Structures are given as C-alpha cells and as structure tokens.
Amino acid sequence: MRIRKRITAAIAATLGIGLLLAGCGQVGDTAADTAEQDGKAAVITVNNVEPASGLIPSDTNDMAGWKVVTQLFEGLVTFSSTGKLIYADAESITPNADASQYTITLRDGLEFSDGEKITAETYAKSWSFAANAANGQMGAAIFSTIKGYDQLQDENGDKNAQLSGLKVIDDKTLQVTLAAPDSSFDYKVGDVAFLPLPSSAYKDIKAFGEKPVGNGPYQFESWTHDGEIKLTPNPKYTGPRTPKNGGVTFKLYTNLDSAYADLTAGNLDVLDSIPSSALATYKSERSIQAFSKAGPGFKAFTIPSGLKHFTGEEGRLRRAAISYAVNRDRIVDKVLRGTATAATDFTAPSIAGYSKTLSGSDVLSYNADKAKELWKKADAISPWDGTFRLAYASDSGSKQWVDAIVNSIKNALGIDAQSYPFPTQKDFSGAVHDRTINAAFTQGLQSDYPHPEGYLVQAYDSAYADGKGLNNGDYKSSEFDGLIDEAAKQTTLDGSVKYYRQAEEVLLKDLPVIPLWYGNVSAGAGKGVKNVKFNYMGLPEYQNLVK
Structure with missing residues (x-):
C-alpha cells in the first residue's frame, strides 16, 4: 500500500496564498514526563511488517517503509494530528502572486545525524535525484509540477541531471519555479519523496537504503x-x-x-x-x-486497466457491476465490527471536499439486481470466462474482509470469485509494482500531506501511472487530468474543491478502483x-x- 495520501476546512480558506503557518513547535502531546528504566528513557516497541524496499524516502511506496523513513528523516514541513501545517526544516515557504513560484528559506543549524550540514543545495540535489527517471525512484511523479521534470524522464539519461526549476540562491534559500501554478505546493513538500538525502546516499543508493543516514528525530x-x-x-x-x-x-x-x-x-x-x-x-x-x-484511510480495490474483460465499454459495465455487487454496509457491520464507514467518494471524511452526494455515487451502494443487469449487458459484448480474483497480502490482516468481498461478488453475480493471497506485503507490493499480478488487488490510500490532491492526483492522474506513483492500475483519462489541472490553478480551497468533485464524478463513471470504506484507527x-x-x-x- 502506498501509503500516500487531507485537509480540514478549518485549517484555512486558502492554500498556499497568504496561508498563516504554525512555527516550529512540538507536534502532538507536549507532556514532559518521560519514564525511565535504569536511569534511561525506555525503548518503545511497535508493530510493522518487512518494508517492501530499502529505507529511501523517494523510493518508499508502502506503509511499512513510510513508518520508518518518516522517523529517520525530517522535511521542510510536518503536520499536526489535525492536519495543521507546521514548519520543520523550513523557516518560511512563500509563493508569488499566482503560486507558480515559491521561495523556501531554511532554518539555521540543520544537520544530518552524521554531522553533514543541510543546505538549499541539499534539497535541490535530493529532489532532482528523486525526479530523474534514470534513478528509478517510485516517488518520482510527485515532482512533475516542478519545471524541468519532463526533461528528466529518460531512463537512460544522466543520473546527475538536475531539475531546471530549482535555483539555489544561497545556503538557506531555494527558489522553486513550477511548470504550472500549484496552490497546494507548500503542503505537497510534506510528502515522503521530498525528504532530503545526505551526499553519502548517492555513492551507493541501494546500500544506503539498508543503513540510512537521516535528519529526523x-x-x-x-x-x-x-x-x-x-x-x-x-x-x-x-x-x-x-x-x-x-x-x-x-x-x-x-x-x-x-x-x-x-x-x-x-x-x-x-x-x-x-x-x-x-x-x-x-x-x-x-x-x-x-x-x-x-x-484518514481510504480503502479500495484496483482493477488494472488492461485486465481481461475490464477494458472499453465491456470493462465499464463490469466495473460498475462489481461495485454494485459488494455489500459494503454488511461487511463493515459483520466483519469490521463497525470500525469503518462505507465510502461515498474517493477521499476521506476528514478531507476538505469530501462528499456524500456526488453524481453517480449510487454505484457505491449494494444492488444485486443492478449488478446482474450490467453484467449481462457486458456478456453481450464479450461472454465472461475465468475467475475474478482479488489479491492481498496475507500479513496485512485483510483475509476476512477480502473473503467477504469475493463471497458478496460471487453471490450477487453468480460467477467464480476467489481471494488471491500473497505471503507478505513485500511479495504483494512487488507484483503490483512489476505489473505481474494479473488480478484485481486491494489498495489503501492515506496522503502523506493533508490535502485532497494527495488522494486524487497521486492515485489516478496519468502522470502517476506506469510505476511513477500510486496509479497502480495505470488509469489514464484526459478528462480527469484536465479537471485536476484546473483545480491546481485555483487560489482558494472552494475553487479547487469545485474541480476536485467534478474529477471524482469522472472516477465514478470509470471506476479505476472500487471504493470500499474509510477505516477507523x-x-x-x-x-x-x-x-x-x-x-x-x-x-x-x-x-x-x-x-
């Protein structure tokens, strides 16, 4: 699960333009009582699974890796538990009049744990490395809004080539010129891919991922x-x-x-x-x-764009039929014991723009008769054969609800539907990333930065397909992309939300993923x-x- 991807309306009426940001202060509980064992603060043990890849910020696209990487590294900003933007390495992030250029000023005294100083050049080099296709970083696509990104998309190009939109003014000042206005940029730099790397990382990035040096807590x-x-x-x-x-x-x-x-x-x-x-x-x-x-979690399952019987008009009908065939309310009640809420859109209830009334959202309700009707229409185009498989990682704790989903589909449509377990999250993520999975697969989304763009752009924009982001089903729609581009140009939250909702209505027609529910903690x-x-x-x- 790539872990990307929320903002509440109470945070601010504008994004990026004139936003009042919190200063560098404690995130979360500020209690000073630290228990000790034998005179030393106690070590805390927490759960995780084996990360899917090395501990490299720009190559992290699973929650297991995210948990660790975000403790080892600090970025320009972080967020409070309610999504409030807080400066971390940054002293200020200032947009120009139309949010097409940002000036970033760093705090004094920043260092990696090995003593190397962190400067504007550190960030410029880290971001360029991440964006450069020759370096094969899975988080590359998030840099697509920075000028010069397109020129770095040659997988056989110069690995040291830099983003032309980044200009180092001095040790503390970085000027970022975007390819198009982006009022969410000061939130976007909170994404894991924007975390800085020390110079030692570039000598052997694979070895660095096994024993990273960071600047985090x-x-x-x-x-x-x-x-x-x-x-x-x-x-x-x-x-x-x-x-x-x-x-x-x-x-x-x-x-x-x-x-x-x-x-x-x-x-x-x-x-x-x-x-x-x-x-x-x-x-x-x-x-x-x-x-x-x-x-903030959004849970869905992805039906890859090229999966047999799920392309073109036949695919549109079958995707809708599958969605109608999933009895979300029953699974939430009986299997998840009420610890989730059935989805009505593609974001989460805590995110600005969340909606229960999008046009076409009835496809997210259970209707076995409608499911059968649409499946029959699809059969008239090309008769169904084979088994509908839903893949998941056995170590994710998902077996019961995945089994419930396939049983719901099987009972509603009268087809063979089966769970398709992978032994570990690492195996599962590898098959998804390598596009060898040849089945529908579970996917969760929690944005690294609390903004609706983190849910919609990362998972469905064409720029994030083909292994360059979270669009693991390789969904591509010029209509959706155009609406997302319009949202990015807006300088008010309400203006952006208007286009985000239209983009979600396109998703409800195309259903590149089947929304399931929003998970509770x-x-x-x-x-x-x-x-x-x-x-x-x-x-x-x-x-x-x-x-």
Missing part, C-alpha cells in the same frame, strides 16, 4: 530483515518532533494476529491496527489500552504506555510514546 541503529528495525534518538535533531523515549524498535510481523498476541502478553508496547479476529473483543481486553477514532497499547496519540496519518506519534 531518530537515527538508524540496525535492521534485521524479517525481524526488527531499531532506531535511537538523533542528537543532532532540532525540529518539532523531539523524542521523549529512548528509541523505537519496529518488530516485523507476518500477521496481525501474532502482533496482537504479543500485545496482550506484554511483549509489544503499541499495535497500530487490530486484526479482524479481535475487533469484537479488543475494547474489553483488560490487559491493554484500547483506542478507536476516525481515521483501531489500535491498542500496553497498560504502562503513556502519551498514546495518533497523527494525521492515523499512526502513533512515535516520538511522544513513553513507559
């Missing part, structure tokens, strides 16, 4: 593959997320049930996602603290763990956890 200690990843506080860090604990150890599990068993046995401090098997009982489990709150912590708060991504604020 924590520094890398060790990575035992399929075992654990240990982080310790970074003494060079001066940003808004100062650790209160003695470090964070990510224990890597192959299934959530094992992680939950460790939590209840006292062998894990924090579990950020409760397995389906425990949702009915975890709130009454006496050995843990239970948490449940609204979250369902989590647990040991009885002795304090300061358990959740960030804008619905994940624990790791730096604040103490015991």
